[in-house]
Each structure stands twice: as C-alpha cells, then as structure tokens.
Amino acid sequence: MKKLFALAAVVAVALTSCVTTTEIPDPAGEIAFEAFNFKAQSRAHYGPIVGSAYPADEHFGAYAFFTESPNTVYMNDVEIQKDTDGAWRNTTQKYYWPNGGTLKFWCYSPYDTAHTVTHDKGFAFPDYTTTADLTKQVDLMATNVVPEARPAAVAAVFHHMLAQVGFTAQANGTAKDANAEITLNKVQLSNVLPTGDYAEGAWTNLDGTPLVYEFVDTPQVLTTTAQPVLPSGNATNALVIPQDGTEGNGDIIATIDYTIKYTDTTVDVVKGVQYKIPAPWVQGKKYIYVITIGIGNEITFNPTVHNWEAEGNGGTITVG
Numbered sequence: 001m002k003k004l005f006a007l008a009a010v011v012a013v014a015l016t017s018c019v020t021t022t023e024i025p026d027p028a029g030e031i032a033f034e035a036f037n038f039k040a041q042s043r044a045h046y047g048p049i050v051g052s053a054y055p056a057d058e059h060f061g062a063y064a065f066f067t068e069s070p071n072t073v074y075m076n077d078v079e080i081q082k083d084t085d086g087a088w089r090n091t092t093q094k095y096y097w098p099n100g101g102t103l104k105f106w107c108y109s110p111y112d113t114a115h116t117v118t119h120d121k122g123f124a125f126p127d128y129t130t131t132a133d134l135t136k137q138v139d140l141m142a143t144n145v146v147p148e149a150r151p152a153a154v155a156a157v158f159h160h161m162l163a164q165v166g167f168t169a170q171a172n173g174t175a176k177d178a179n180a181e182i183t184l185n186k187v188q189l190s191n192v193l194p195t196g197d198y199a200e201g202a203w204t205n206l207d208g209t210p211l212v213y214e215f216v217d218t219p220q221v222l223t224t225t226a227q228p229v230l231p232s233g234n235a236t237n238a239l240v241i242p243q244d245g246t247e248g249n250g251d252i253i254a255t256i257d258y259t260i261k262y263t264d265t266t267v268d269v270v271k272g273v274q275y276k277i278p279a280p281w282v283q284g285k286k287y288i289y290v291i292t293i294g295i296g297n298e299i300t301f302n303p304t305v306h307n308w309e310a311e312g313n314g315g316t317i318t319v320g
Helices: 175-179
Strands: 033-036 060-066 073-082 103-109 116-118 122-129 141-145 154-157 163-171 181-192 195-199 202-207 211-214 238-240 253-261 267-276 286-293
Touching: 073 103, 103 122, 103 154, 122 141, 141 154, 163 181, 181 238, 181 286, 253 286
Parallel strands: 033 154, 163 286
Antiparallel strands: 060 073, 060 103, 103 141, 116 122, 122 195, 163 238, 181 211, 181 253, 195 202, 253 267
16 A cells, blocks of 8 residues: 655654664663554454554554644654564654653554644544455554653554454354254355445545455354354454445345255255344454354154045935
C-alpha cells in the first residue's frame, strides 16, 4: 500500500536545543515504547494473536506532539520496531524526552498504512480497503497515549479499527445424529463491502465490489464438539470493515453446503442453505457464528389395516 501521510496545521519552526533527536545521552532518558494489542493480527502474523503481546516482527508508526504547543511535532511518523535488546524504538535514530515540554503520542499499525493525523482528532484512514484473501489480511490498529510522567517505555495499547468474523461448526449431538456422518463442504460469506473511510472513530462511505470469503477448501467432517471453520493450513477469521448490510449492498449472507452419509450407499447432498447474518458488525468486536447441522427425524412406519367395508346384502342362495 502506498504511503500517504499528512499533518494538519504543523507549525514550521526550528526546534530548540531542548528538542534533541541525537544520540547524546539526555538526563530525561530515551523515548521507548511498550506495545500491546487486543488479540491482534498483522502482516507478519495472519492468525489471531493469543494474549496481548504486539507481534515481535511487526512495525508501527509513531507521532509525538507537544501538549503545550499541539501543532508542533516532535516525532513525525517514526517507524518503531523491536530492537535487538528487546526495546521498541526507531532502530536508526534514538529519540529522547525533551527537557522542556510534555508530549502526547499517536501510534498506528502496521507502519506505512496510508493515513492522515492531527494532534486533536488522531488518525484518519482514507479509502482503506480490505481483502477476502484470508492469507493477506492486515489488522488495522491505532492508539493515543498521554503519559502522566516520563515512563521508561510509553505504553501503546493498540485498538482494532476493523471487526473480525468467523464460524464454528458441529453436528447436532443427538442420538440419531450418531448414525450419520455429516461433512461440511462450503461456508461462504458474501456481500461484504471492502472499502471505507475512517475518521474520528467512525467508518463512512463504504463502497467497492462486494467481497466473497471462502472458509472451507477441504471438506470437514463434523463432530459434536464445535470446531473452527478455516481453510486448510490457515488459522484466521475474516477482517472486515464495520458495517450492517444497509450501506447499499444488501444483506450479508452465509451460504452453506453439506453432505449427510446415512449408510454406505445412502448420501444426502444439501447445497445453497442461506442464512442472513445479523447486523451490525462493530469496530473492535469479534463475531463467531455457530453452525449446527443435524439429520432429520428417522423414517418409521405405523401400519394399520383398514376394515372390510360391507357392501350390503349379497343375496340369498337357495339349494334344493
């Protein structure tokens, strides 16, 4: 993605000697970061991250504004990554706390995502586009930090800008379902808009050709325990722009195909079962839809015999 960043109303003045970016030791100490996320994923980690650790091989961008002079920038889209000593910093130039003034930080992830930023309203991500390729998804995140003091490391707690959507599937679990093998052949999520503008905490102008997500590439035999529905070798759900299906693309639909094997020779193939996905998908939320498939009731019989119906007097036969 091409980098596009801008600063609104940045005051073009030379920084004084107290605003140093040299590697000369400063009594105030170096600016370093302590990066966290909320079960994020990144370009380096395509599956959801377990716990709150920011991916060690991901990079994020940082801005620092002077709180006393908000339009004056101290760190201008500085690339932050994990250094060899374990500290999160810019690895080519160290930044030190200024002796005069305090700082407010805005950070975004991953680094080099197209954006604009202002000291008061934070980030905007214009014309941001998602993908239906689950192996190439990027978890867009951002945060703002106003340290009360000059900490050893700035606690950057990233929040998700997108929503996460996935499925689990299971056999119904009743006694009758144990007599059949249920195989999930397809779970498709369709009519998801891919592009939107993010600013001031909200997504607007959703647009683009609707995406179709494919969650199954190898048929999955179901058990009575719910299992994630994921393509083979992949362990991630869909990252989507928050939406509720009323933005002009119509209902968001899950389409399911499955096969039920009753005996060695009897197979029931069911295709095109559709389910309207409840709305809305909210920023920073994860939605897991549970697919439960069971067989129909057993075919049994209740035999009875219809009584003979009388036709009336059949007549008299006289012999002799």
